Amino acid sequence: MKLWSVQKKEVVYYVSRDGVFQPDFSKSKYLNGIPNLQPLYYFLLEVFNRRSRLDVEVPGLIFCFAGIENQRVYEIQDIDGFTQLIQSRRAVVKDLWNYFKLDNRVILELDYENLDQTFDPILIDINDFQFIMPPIDLRVKNYQKSDVNRILNNIRSGIVEPAPLPSGIIQAHAPYIARENITNVFTLFDLI
Numbered sequence: 001m002k003l004w005s006v007q008k009k010e011v012v013y014y015v016s017r018d019g020v021f022q023p024d025f026s027k028s029k030y031l032n033g034i035p036n037l038q039p040l041y042y043f044l045l046e047v048f049n050r051r052s053r054l055d056v057e058v059p060g061l062i063f064c065f066a067g068i069e070n071q072r073v074y075e076i077q078d079i080d081g082f083t084q085l086i087q088s089r090r091a092v093v094k095d096l097w098n099y100f101k102l103d104n105r106v107i108l109e110l111d112y113e114n115l116d117q118t119f120d121p122i123l124i125d126i127n128d129f130q131f132i133m134p135p136i137d138l139r140v141k142n143y144q145k146s147d148v149n150r151i152l153n154n155i156r157s158g159i160v161e162p163a164p165l166p167s168g169i170i171q172a173h174a175p176y177i178a179r180e181n182i183t184n185v186f187t188l189f190d191l192i
Contacts, residue, residue, distance in 0.1 A: 001115040002075040002183070003064035003172050004082050005108045006100045011177065012108070012185055020178040023060030036134040044122060047155055048173055051120040058175040064110065066123070066170040071162055073123055073170050079109065079186050085169065090191045092126060092167045097191050109184040112174060121172035122155060125163035129171050141165060 014021040025031055025045060031038055041061075049057040067074045067085055076082045086093055115121065128151045131143050138145055142164040154161060160170075174181075 001066075001112050001121070001172075002077070003066055003110045003112065003121070003174060004076055005062055005064040005110055005174075005177070006105050006188060007062075007108055007177075009104045009106055012106065012182070015177055015179055015182060020176050021062075022058065022176045023062055025060040028060065040133060043152070044155065044173065048120070048122055048175070051122070051158060052175065053118055054175060062110075062174040062177055064121070064172040064174055065126075066172050068125065068160075068166070068168060068170045073160060079107070079184070082107065082109075083189055086189075087192060089168050092169060094191060100188060101190075105188050107186040107188055108177065108182055109186070110174065110177065110181045111183050112181055119175055120158055121174060122158070123160045123170050123172050124151070124155060125160075125167050126169040126171045127165045127167040128154075128163045 011021050025038075025041055031041055045058070045061055048061060052058075065076070065082070065085075067076050067081075076085060086097070090097070112118070128147075131137075131140055132148055132151050136148060144164075147164060153159075
């Protein structure tokens, strides 16, 4: 399965030097800087490790993107398609993209062959994920308090269902980035 991820340039360096980059939530400057996100991220990690068919538990996850249209998750085939999706959903990703622009980041085109035989990428609509990020704001359009448990239960069960406010973007999760997973590296573009 082809996935897209925005990573610091140093991740590409680690992969070229070591052959693989393995994230570790306990060492994440992002998570250590925003401790109220830790329970959600570690929940995702626990579910990922429980549902994974890897031989070992991983200490962190790579956050990636795919598309969703008419309740069908699809691979974004090339950088033009990825750019078009992100630009067309800029209202959804604007804050996240502005955060990416603060660091020295690149877009990685990733390919995980036989993904379904090795790990479950825990697919979730990016709006659902943003809704359950603390502090949960119950004033968000189309969402209700009951959606918190529904989303968490869907994550636990591996269910992908339409978000109350569909974004068109799926967040997926991978356990690592190995040399053979990187198809291309692209400059981070501006939202227009």
